[in-house]
Amino acid sequence: MTPDWQDLTRFAFLLAEASADAILPWFRRNAAIEVKAGAVWDPVTEGDKSGERAIRAVIEKRFPDHGIHGEEYGIKEGRSPFTWILDPVDGTRAFVCGLPTWATLIGLTFEGKPVLGLMNQPFVGEMFYGNPEGAWHRRGSHTEKLATRKGIALAAATIGTTAPELYKGEDQAFFQRLRAKATLTRYGGDSYFFALLAAGHVDIAMDAGLQAYDIAALLPIITGAGGATCEWTGKDPVKGGNILTASSHKLLEEALEQRTLSV
Template identity: 40%
Template structure:
Protein backbone atom coordinates (compact mmCIF):
# COMPACT_ATOMS: atom_id res chain seq x y z
CA UNK A 1 0.00 0.00 0.00
CA UNK A 2 1.53 3.29 -1.06
CA UNK A 3 1.49 6.48 0.96
CA UNK A 4 -0.90 8.18 -1.45
CA UNK A 5 -3.39 5.29 -1.25
CA UNK A 6 -3.07 5.34 2.50
CA UNK A 7 -3.69 9.08 2.80
CA UNK A 8 -6.69 8.94 0.50
CA UNK A 9 -8.20 6.04 2.41
CA UNK A 10 -7.77 7.73 5.79
CA UNK A 11 -9.63 10.75 4.44
CA UNK A 12 -12.41 8.37 3.40
CA UNK A 13 -12.52 7.00 6.95
CA UNK A 14 -12.75 10.54 8.28
CA UNK A 15 -15.58 11.33 5.90
CA UNK A 16 -17.67 8.26 6.69
CA UNK A 17 -17.18 8.59 10.45
CA UNK A 18 -17.99 12.30 10.44
CA UNK A 19 -21.14 11.81 8.39
CA UNK A 20 -22.23 9.15 10.86
CA UNK A 21 -21.48 11.11 14.04
CA UNK A 22 -22.69 14.63 13.25
CA UNK A 23 -26.44 13.85 13.16
CA UNK A 24 -26.13 12.74 16.80
CA UNK A 25 -24.18 15.74 18.12
CA UNK A 26 -26.13 18.16 20.34
CA UNK A 27 -29.26 16.03 20.19
CA UNK A 28 -31.10 14.08 22.88
CA UNK A 29 -28.96 10.97 23.12
CA UNK A 30 -29.41 7.73 24.97
CA UNK A 31 -26.28 7.16 27.04
CA UNK A 32 -25.03 3.83 28.33
CA UNK A 33 -22.47 3.57 31.12
CA UNK A 34 -19.81 0.91 30.47
CA UNK A 35 -17.73 1.98 33.47
CA UNK A 36 -16.90 -0.15 36.47
CA UNK A 37 -16.49 0.49 40.19
CA UNK A 38 -18.37 3.77 40.10
CA UNK A 39 -16.31 5.21 37.22
CA UNK A 40 -18.63 6.83 34.65
CA UNK A 41 -17.58 5.78 31.14
CA UNK A 42 -20.30 6.82 28.67
CA UNK A 43 -20.95 5.33 25.26
CA UNK A 44 -23.61 6.41 22.77
CA UNK A 45 -25.18 5.24 19.54
CA UNK A 46 -22.87 7.68 17.76
CA UNK A 47 -19.76 5.88 19.07
CA UNK A 48 -21.07 2.49 17.96
CA UNK A 49 -22.41 3.62 14.58
CA UNK A 50 -19.19 5.42 13.64
CA UNK A 51 -16.99 2.46 14.53
CA UNK A 52 -19.23 0.11 12.57
CA UNK A 53 -19.07 2.41 9.54
CA UNK A 54 -15.26 2.56 9.68
CA UNK A 55 -14.95 -1.20 10.19
CA UNK A 56 -17.14 -1.87 7.17
CA UNK A 57 -15.04 0.41 4.97
CA UNK A 58 -11.77 -1.17 6.16
CA UNK A 59 -13.05 -4.70 5.57
CA UNK A 60 -14.19 -3.85 2.05
CA UNK A 61 -10.96 -2.07 1.14
CA UNK A 62 -8.33 -4.13 3.02
CA UNK A 63 -9.82 -7.48 4.07
CA UNK A 64 -6.39 -8.78 5.07
CA UNK A 65 -5.89 -6.00 7.66
CA UNK A 66 -6.71 -6.29 11.34
CA UNK A 67 -8.89 -3.96 13.40
CA UNK A 68 -8.77 -2.93 17.05
CA UNK A 69 -11.68 -0.76 18.16
CA UNK A 70 -12.88 0.69 21.43
CA UNK A 71 -16.47 -0.46 21.04
CA UNK A 72 -16.29 -3.78 19.17
CA UNK A 73 -12.97 -5.34 20.13
CA UNK A 74 -10.31 -6.99 18.02
CA UNK A 75 -10.29 -8.74 14.66
CA UNK A 76 -7.07 -10.16 13.21
CA UNK A 77 -5.05 -8.17 15.73
CA UNK A 78 -1.94 -10.16 14.78
CA UNK A 79 -2.06 -9.04 11.12
CA UNK A 80 0.86 -7.10 9.62
CA UNK A 81 -1.32 -3.99 9.25
CA UNK A 82 -3.87 -3.20 11.97
CA UNK A 83 -6.27 -0.25 12.17
CA UNK A 84 -6.85 1.15 15.65
CA UNK A 85 -10.14 3.02 16.06
CA UNK A 86 -11.58 5.31 18.73
CA UNK A 87 -14.78 6.64 17.12
CA UNK A 88 -15.29 9.43 19.66
CA UNK A 89 -12.38 10.28 21.93
CA UNK A 90 -13.91 12.67 24.44
CA UNK A 91 -17.40 11.15 24.72
CA UNK A 92 -18.00 13.07 27.97
CA UNK A 93 -17.49 16.33 26.06
CA UNK A 94 -19.61 14.99 23.19
CA UNK A 95 -22.62 14.26 25.42
CA UNK A 96 -22.18 17.69 27.03
CA UNK A 97 -22.41 19.45 23.68
CA UNK A 98 -18.80 20.62 23.85
CA UNK A 99 -16.79 20.36 20.60
CA UNK A 100 -13.50 19.14 22.13
CA UNK A 101 -13.77 15.55 20.90
CA UNK A 102 -12.52 13.77 17.84
CA UNK A 103 -12.35 10.54 15.90
CA UNK A 104 -8.99 8.81 16.29
CA UNK A 105 -7.56 6.42 13.71
CA UNK A 106 -4.14 4.78 13.67
CA UNK A 107 -2.55 2.34 11.29
CA UNK A 108 0.07 0.08 12.84
CA UNK A 109 2.52 -2.19 11.07
CA UNK A 110 3.94 -5.02 13.16
CA UNK A 111 2.54 -3.23 16.21
CA UNK A 112 4.20 0.14 15.55
CA UNK A 113 2.06 3.18 14.63
CA UNK A 114 2.95 4.38 11.12
CA UNK A 115 0.09 6.83 10.61
CA UNK A 116 -2.33 8.66 12.88
CA UNK A 117 -5.30 10.94 12.42
CA UNK A 118 -7.60 13.03 14.60
CA UNK A 119 -10.71 14.26 12.83
CA UNK A 120 -13.20 16.77 14.28
CA UNK A 121 -16.10 16.93 11.81
CA UNK A 122 -18.10 19.61 13.66
CA UNK A 123 -15.22 22.08 13.30
CA UNK A 124 -14.09 20.53 10.01
CA UNK A 125 -10.55 19.95 11.26
CA UNK A 126 -8.15 17.10 10.62
CA UNK A 127 -4.73 16.52 12.17
CA UNK A 128 -2.57 13.74 10.73
CA UNK A 129 0.98 12.48 10.89
CA UNK A 130 3.28 9.65 9.87
CA UNK A 131 6.10 10.23 12.36
CA UNK A 132 8.16 12.09 9.76
CA UNK A 133 5.76 14.98 9.24
CA UNK A 134 2.44 16.20 10.59
CA UNK A 135 -0.28 18.17 8.85
CA UNK A 136 -3.41 20.17 9.55
CA UNK A 137 -6.46 20.70 7.37
CA UNK A 138 -9.27 22.98 8.44
CA UNK A 139 -11.40 26.03 7.63
CA UNK A 140 -8.25 28.17 7.53
CA UNK A 141 -6.58 25.96 4.94
CA UNK A 142 -3.77 23.43 5.10
CA UNK A 143 -0.40 23.66 6.80
CA UNK A 144 2.38 21.62 8.32
CA UNK A 145 2.36 21.21 12.08
CA UNK A 146 5.36 22.03 14.26
CA UNK A 147 5.80 22.08 18.02
CA UNK A 148 7.18 25.22 19.60
CA UNK A 149 10.38 25.59 21.64
CA UNK A 150 10.01 25.86 25.40
CA UNK A 151 13.09 26.04 27.58
CA UNK A 152 11.68 25.19 31.01
CA UNK A 153 8.65 24.12 33.01
CA UNK A 154 8.30 27.70 34.20
CA UNK A 155 7.53 28.70 30.60
CA UNK A 156 5.24 25.76 29.83
CA UNK A 157 1.49 25.43 29.32
CA UNK A 158 0.30 22.08 30.67
CA UNK A 159 -2.90 20.17 29.89
CA UNK A 160 -4.55 17.10 31.33
CA UNK A 161 -8.10 15.90 30.81
CA UNK A 162 -8.76 15.82 34.56
CA UNK A 163 -6.64 15.07 37.65
CA UNK A 164 -9.74 13.33 39.04
CA UNK A 165 -9.11 10.52 36.54
CA UNK A 166 -5.81 9.78 38.31
CA UNK A 167 -5.33 7.70 41.42
CA UNK A 168 -4.21 9.58 44.53
CA UNK A 169 -0.52 8.74 44.10
CA UNK A 170 -0.41 9.75 40.44
CA UNK A 171 -2.43 12.89 41.17
CA UNK A 172 0.06 14.03 43.77
CA UNK A 173 2.92 13.38 41.37
CA UNK A 174 1.14 15.26 38.60
CA UNK A 175 0.58 18.21 40.91
CA UNK A 176 4.31 18.45 41.57
CA UNK A 177 4.70 19.21 37.86
CA UNK A 178 1.62 21.41 37.74
CA UNK A 179 2.98 23.69 40.47
CA UNK A 180 6.03 24.44 38.31
CA UNK A 181 4.39 25.43 35.02
CA UNK A 182 3.26 28.84 33.80
CA UNK A 183 -0.31 27.74 33.11
CA UNK A 184 -2.29 24.55 33.73
CA UNK A 185 -5.63 23.78 32.07
CA UNK A 186 -8.00 20.82 32.22
CA UNK A 187 -10.01 19.18 29.45
CA UNK A 188 -9.30 18.55 25.81
CA UNK A 189 -8.80 14.79 25.53
CA UNK A 190 -7.28 14.19 22.08
CA UNK A 191 -7.47 17.90 21.24
CA UNK A 192 -4.77 18.75 23.78
CA UNK A 193 -2.26 16.52 22.01
CA UNK A 194 -3.10 18.11 18.66
CA UNK A 195 -2.68 21.59 20.12
CA UNK A 196 0.75 20.48 21.34
CA UNK A 197 1.62 19.33 17.81
CA UNK A 198 0.34 22.66 16.47
CA UNK A 199 2.64 24.63 18.79
CA UNK A 200 0.01 26.13 21.10
CA UNK A 201 0.78 24.22 24.30
CA UNK A 202 3.89 22.51 25.63
CA UNK A 203 3.02 19.53 27.81
CA UNK A 204 0.28 16.91 28.24
CA UNK A 205 0.29 14.48 31.15
CA UNK A 206 -2.30 11.71 31.48
CA UNK A 207 -2.94 8.35 33.15
CA UNK A 208 -5.20 5.35 32.56
CA UNK A 209 -5.04 5.66 28.76
CA UNK A 210 -5.92 2.74 26.51
CA UNK A 211 -3.87 2.01 23.35
CA UNK A 212 -6.62 3.42 21.11
CA UNK A 213 -6.48 6.69 23.11
CA UNK A 214 -2.83 7.36 22.28
CA UNK A 215 -1.68 5.28 19.29
CA UNK A 216 -3.30 7.58 16.68
CA UNK A 217 -1.71 10.63 18.32
CA UNK A 218 1.87 9.37 18.47
CA UNK A 219 2.66 9.86 14.73
CA UNK A 220 1.09 13.33 14.86
CA UNK A 221 3.18 14.44 17.83
CA UNK A 222 6.45 12.93 16.63
CA UNK A 223 5.80 14.11 13.08
CA UNK A 224 5.52 17.66 14.43
CA UNK A 225 8.85 17.30 16.25
CA UNK A 226 7.51 16.42 19.70
CA UNK A 227 8.11 13.51 22.03
CA UNK A 228 5.64 11.16 23.69
CA UNK A 229 6.57 8.43 26.18
CA UNK A 230 5.32 6.65 29.26
CA UNK A 231 6.09 8.25 32.62
CA UNK A 232 9.14 6.01 32.96
CA UNK A 233 10.47 7.00 29.53
CA UNK A 234 9.37 3.88 27.68
CA UNK A 235 7.09 3.57 24.64
CA UNK A 236 3.64 5.09 25.00
CA UNK A 237 1.88 2.76 22.55
CA UNK A 238 0.33 0.59 25.26
CA UNK A 239 -1.27 3.56 27.01
CA UNK A 240 -1.28 3.83 30.79
CA UNK A 241 0.62 6.83 32.16
CA UNK A 242 1.65 9.05 29.25
CA UNK A 243 3.59 12.29 28.89
CA UNK A 244 3.83 14.30 25.65
CA UNK A 245 5.99 17.39 25.19
CA UNK A 246 6.92 19.70 22.36
CA UNK A 247 10.43 20.36 23.64
CA UNK A 248 12.85 17.72 24.96
CA UNK A 249 13.96 20.10 27.72
CA UNK A 250 10.44 20.29 29.14
CA UNK A 251 10.01 16.54 28.74
CA UNK A 252 13.20 15.87 30.69
CA UNK A 253 12.28 18.32 33.45
CA UNK A 254 8.79 16.86 33.85
CA UNK A 255 10.12 13.30 33.78
CA UNK A 256 12.40 14.03 36.73
CA UNK A 257 9.38 14.97 38.82
CA UNK A 258 7.18 12.13 37.55
CA UNK A 259 9.81 9.51 38.37
CA UNK A 260 10.15 10.57 42.02
Protein backbone atom coordinates (compact mmCIF):
# COMPACT_ATOMS: atom_id res chain seq x y z
CA MET A 1 0.00 0.00 0.00
CA THR A 2 1.35 3.40 -1.03
CA PRO A 3 1.66 5.81 1.90
CA ASP A 4 -0.61 8.86 1.87
CA TRP A 5 2.01 11.54 1.34
CA GLN A 6 -0.44 14.40 1.67
CA ASP A 7 -1.69 13.14 5.03
CA LEU A 8 1.86 12.66 6.28
CA THR A 9 2.79 16.14 5.04
CA ARG A 10 -0.13 17.68 6.90
CA PHE A 11 1.00 15.80 9.99
CA ALA A 12 4.50 17.27 9.55
CA PHE A 13 2.88 20.72 9.58
CA LEU A 14 1.41 19.88 12.99
CA LEU A 15 4.85 18.86 14.21
CA ALA A 16 6.26 22.17 13.00
CA GLU A 17 3.54 24.09 14.84
CA ALA A 18 4.11 22.16 18.05
CA SER A 19 7.85 22.71 17.91
CA ALA A 20 7.48 26.42 17.16
CA ASP A 21 5.30 26.89 20.23
CA ALA A 22 7.96 25.20 22.34
CA ILE A 23 11.03 26.90 20.82
CA LEU A 24 10.07 30.53 20.24
CA PRO A 25 9.70 31.44 23.94
CA TRP A 26 13.45 30.77 24.27
CA PHE A 27 14.61 32.76 21.22
CA ARG A 28 16.30 36.11 21.92
CA ARG A 29 15.88 35.62 25.65
CA ASN A 30 19.57 35.03 26.46
CA ALA A 31 18.61 31.71 27.99
CA ALA A 32 21.16 29.45 29.64
CA ILE A 33 23.48 27.54 27.34
CA GLU A 34 24.86 24.06 27.88
CA VAL A 35 27.91 22.92 25.95
CA LYS A 36 28.10 19.37 24.66
CA ALA A 37 31.32 17.44 25.13
CA GLY A 38 33.59 17.49 22.10
CA ALA A 39 36.45 19.22 20.34
CA VAL A 40 34.35 22.16 19.11
CA TRP A 41 32.01 24.51 20.94
CA ASP A 42 28.62 22.85 20.52
CA PRO A 43 25.86 24.69 22.41
CA VAL A 44 22.40 23.42 23.33
CA THR A 45 19.55 25.41 24.86
CA GLU A 46 16.19 24.66 26.40
CA GLY A 47 14.76 25.69 23.04
CA ASP A 48 16.44 22.67 21.43
CA LYS A 49 15.25 20.32 24.15
CA SER A 50 11.69 21.67 24.44
CA GLY A 51 11.27 21.61 20.67
CA GLU A 52 12.26 17.97 20.36
CA ARG A 53 10.14 16.90 23.32
CA ALA A 54 7.12 18.58 21.72
CA ILE A 55 7.67 16.86 18.37
CA ARG A 56 8.22 13.45 19.95
CA ALA A 57 5.05 13.72 22.02
CA VAL A 58 2.90 14.39 18.94
CA ILE A 59 4.52 11.55 16.94
CA GLU A 60 4.19 9.05 19.77
CA LYS A 61 0.51 9.87 20.21
CA ARG A 62 -0.40 9.60 16.51
CA PHE A 63 2.13 7.03 15.27
CA PRO A 64 3.40 5.02 18.26
CA ASP A 65 4.94 2.40 15.96
CA HIS A 66 7.13 4.89 14.09
CA GLY A 67 10.81 5.18 14.89
CA ILE A 68 12.30 8.49 16.01
CA HIS A 69 15.88 9.73 15.67
CA GLY A 70 16.45 13.12 17.27
CA GLU A 71 19.57 15.15 17.98
CA GLU A 72 18.76 15.79 21.62
CA TYR A 73 17.13 12.54 22.79
CA GLY A 74 18.61 9.90 20.54
CA ILE A 75 16.98 6.96 18.80
CA LYS A 76 13.70 5.24 19.56
CA GLU A 77 13.47 2.07 17.49
CA GLY A 78 10.19 1.68 15.62
CA ARG A 79 8.04 -1.24 14.59
CA SER A 80 7.15 0.19 11.18
CA PRO A 81 9.09 1.16 8.02
CA PHE A 82 8.84 4.84 9.03
CA THR A 83 11.40 6.79 11.05
CA TRP A 84 11.21 10.50 11.87
CA ILE A 85 14.59 12.29 11.92
CA LEU A 86 14.57 15.50 13.95
CA ASP A 87 16.73 18.52 14.58
CA PRO A 88 14.60 20.93 16.61
CA VAL A 89 17.04 23.83 16.27
CA ASP A 90 19.46 23.40 13.40
CA GLY A 91 21.90 26.27 13.79
CA THR A 92 21.98 26.62 17.56
CA ARG A 93 24.98 28.96 17.30
CA ALA A 94 22.81 31.34 15.27
CA PHE A 95 19.96 30.81 17.75
CA VAL A 96 22.04 31.90 20.74
CA CYS A 97 23.27 34.95 18.81
CA GLY A 98 19.70 36.01 18.03
CA LEU A 99 20.09 35.42 14.29
CA PRO A 100 16.97 34.09 12.52
CA THR A 101 18.93 31.67 10.35
CA TRP A 102 18.25 28.64 12.54
CA ALA A 103 15.47 26.23 11.57
CA THR A 104 13.54 23.20 12.74
CA LEU A 105 14.23 20.15 10.55
CA ILE A 106 11.66 17.36 10.42
CA GLY A 107 12.43 14.45 8.12
CA LEU A 108 10.73 11.12 7.47
CA THR A 109 12.33 8.01 6.01
CA PHE A 110 10.46 4.99 4.65
CA GLU A 111 12.47 1.77 4.59
CA GLY A 112 15.58 3.87 5.10
CA LYS A 113 14.92 6.26 2.19
CA PRO A 114 14.19 9.97 2.70
CA VAL A 115 10.62 10.58 1.53
CA LEU A 116 9.37 13.69 3.31
CA GLY A 117 11.15 16.72 4.68
CA LEU A 118 10.23 20.02 6.26
CA MET A 119 12.37 23.02 7.20
CA ASN A 120 10.51 25.55 9.35
CA GLN A 121 11.68 29.00 10.49
CA PRO A 122 8.86 30.13 12.78
CA PHE A 123 10.35 33.51 13.74
CA VAL A 124 10.57 34.57 10.09
CA GLY A 125 7.36 32.70 9.35
CA GLU A 126 8.34 30.55 6.40
CA MET A 127 8.47 26.87 5.66
CA PHE A 128 10.04 24.75 2.94
CA TYR A 129 8.83 21.18 2.48
CA GLY A 130 9.06 18.30 0.03
CA ASN A 131 7.67 14.82 -0.60
CA PRO A 132 7.55 12.40 -3.56
CA GLU A 133 5.10 14.73 -5.32
CA GLY A 134 7.32 17.83 -5.31
CA ALA A 135 8.54 20.66 -3.09
CA TRP A 136 6.97 23.90 -1.91
CA HIS A 137 7.54 27.11 0.02
CA ARG A 138 4.88 28.44 2.36
CA ARG A 139 4.75 31.85 3.98
CA GLY A 140 1.51 32.90 5.62
CA SER A 141 -1.38 31.99 3.36
CA HIS A 142 0.76 31.85 0.22
CA THR A 143 2.23 28.56 -1.05
CA GLU A 144 4.32 28.18 -4.21
CA LYS A 145 6.04 25.25 -5.87
CA LEU A 146 9.81 25.17 -5.72
CA ALA A 147 12.19 24.65 -8.61
CA THR A 148 15.96 24.85 -8.65
CA ARG A 149 17.75 27.20 -11.01
CA LYS A 150 18.83 25.33 -14.14
CA GLY A 151 21.51 25.90 -16.75
CA ILE A 152 24.08 27.26 -14.28
CA ALA A 153 27.71 26.27 -14.75
CA LEU A 154 30.15 26.23 -11.85
CA ALA A 155 31.78 29.45 -13.05
CA ALA A 156 28.44 31.28 -12.58
CA ALA A 157 27.36 29.47 -9.43
CA THR A 158 26.60 30.77 -5.95
CA ILE A 159 27.80 28.49 -3.14
CA GLY A 160 26.45 28.42 0.42
CA THR A 161 28.16 26.66 3.32
CA THR A 162 28.24 27.08 7.09
CA ALA A 163 31.93 27.89 7.66
CA PRO A 164 35.19 27.28 5.75
CA GLU A 165 37.02 26.07 8.86
CA LEU A 166 34.77 22.99 9.02
CA TYR A 167 36.63 21.51 6.04
CA LYS A 168 39.79 19.58 6.89
CA GLY A 169 42.66 18.24 4.81
CA GLU A 170 41.64 17.08 1.34
CA ASP A 171 38.10 18.37 1.93
CA GLN A 172 39.51 21.88 2.48
CA ALA A 173 41.40 21.64 -0.82
CA PHE A 174 38.18 20.52 -2.54
CA PHE A 175 36.21 23.40 -1.04
CA GLN A 176 38.83 25.98 -1.99
CA ARG A 177 38.84 24.76 -5.60
CA LEU A 178 35.06 25.07 -5.75
CA ARG A 179 35.11 28.51 -4.14
CA ALA A 180 37.77 29.72 -6.58
CA LYS A 181 35.77 28.51 -9.58
CA ALA A 182 32.40 29.92 -8.50
CA THR A 183 31.12 33.50 -8.71
CA LEU A 184 30.07 33.92 -5.07
CA THR A 185 30.45 32.03 -1.79
CA ARG A 186 28.43 32.88 1.32
CA TYR A 187 28.77 31.59 4.88
CA GLY A 188 26.69 31.16 8.03
CA GLY A 189 23.36 30.06 6.58
CA ASP A 190 23.30 26.54 8.04
CA SER A 191 20.30 24.63 6.64
CA TYR A 192 18.88 27.76 5.02
CA PHE A 193 21.33 27.41 2.14
CA PHE A 194 19.90 24.00 1.23
CA ALA A 195 16.35 25.37 1.28
CA LEU A 196 17.36 28.39 -0.80
CA LEU A 197 18.95 26.06 -3.33
CA ALA A 198 15.57 24.37 -3.74
CA ALA A 199 13.99 27.81 -4.17
CA GLY A 200 16.38 28.76 -6.98
CA HIS A 201 18.51 31.35 -5.14
CA VAL A 202 21.66 29.30 -4.46
CA ASP A 203 23.26 26.84 -6.88
CA ILE A 204 25.41 24.71 -4.56
CA ALA A 205 24.84 24.05 -0.85
CA MET A 206 27.36 21.95 1.01
CA ASP A 207 28.69 21.09 4.45
CA ALA A 208 31.21 18.64 5.88
CA GLY A 209 30.70 16.32 8.83
CA LEU A 210 26.92 16.44 9.04
CA GLN A 211 24.80 14.05 11.07
CA ALA A 212 21.64 12.37 9.76
CA TYR A 213 19.46 14.87 11.61
CA ASP A 214 21.28 17.76 9.89
CA ILE A 215 20.38 16.66 6.36
CA ALA A 216 17.63 14.00 6.18
CA ALA A 217 14.81 16.57 6.17
CA LEU A 218 16.47 18.66 3.46
CA LEU A 219 17.00 15.90 0.88
CA PRO A 220 13.30 15.54 -0.17
CA ILE A 221 13.03 19.32 -0.48
CA ILE A 222 16.02 19.51 -2.82
CA THR A 223 15.14 16.49 -4.94
CA GLY A 224 11.47 17.51 -5.01
CA ALA A 225 12.55 20.82 -6.51
CA GLY A 226 14.69 19.13 -9.17
CA GLY A 227 18.07 19.33 -7.46
CA ALA A 228 20.73 16.68 -7.02
CA THR A 229 22.43 15.42 -3.85
CA CYS A 230 25.33 13.21 -2.82
CA GLU A 231 27.76 12.41 -0.04
CA TRP A 232 31.04 13.21 -1.73
CA THR A 233 32.93 10.22 -0.37
CA GLY A 234 30.26 7.87 -1.73
CA LYS A 235 28.21 7.16 1.40
CA ASP A 236 24.43 7.33 1.75
CA PRO A 237 23.63 11.05 2.23
CA VAL A 238 20.59 10.36 4.44
CA LYS A 239 23.05 9.11 7.07
CA GLY A 240 24.98 12.38 7.02
CA GLY A 241 28.65 12.89 6.21
CA ASN A 242 30.09 15.28 3.64
CA ILE A 243 27.05 16.57 1.76
CA LEU A 244 27.10 18.27 -1.62
CA THR A 245 23.87 19.41 -3.26
CA ALA A 246 23.40 21.25 -6.54
CA SER A 247 20.65 22.76 -8.63
CA SER A 248 21.17 20.14 -11.37
CA HIS A 249 22.87 16.81 -11.91
CA LYS A 250 25.18 18.45 -14.44
CA LEU A 251 26.34 21.06 -11.93
CA LEU A 252 26.79 18.37 -9.27
CA GLU A 253 29.03 16.41 -11.63
CA GLU A 254 31.03 19.53 -12.49
CA ALA A 255 31.50 20.27 -8.80
CA LEU A 256 32.62 16.71 -8.05
CA GLU A 257 35.27 17.00 -10.75
CA GLN A 258 37.00 19.55 -8.53
CA ARG A 259 37.32 16.92 -5.82
CA THR A 260 39.11 14.60 -8.24
CA LEU A 261 41.55 17.40 -9.00
CA SER A 262 42.15 18.12 -5.33
CA VAL A 263 43.27 14.67 -4.23
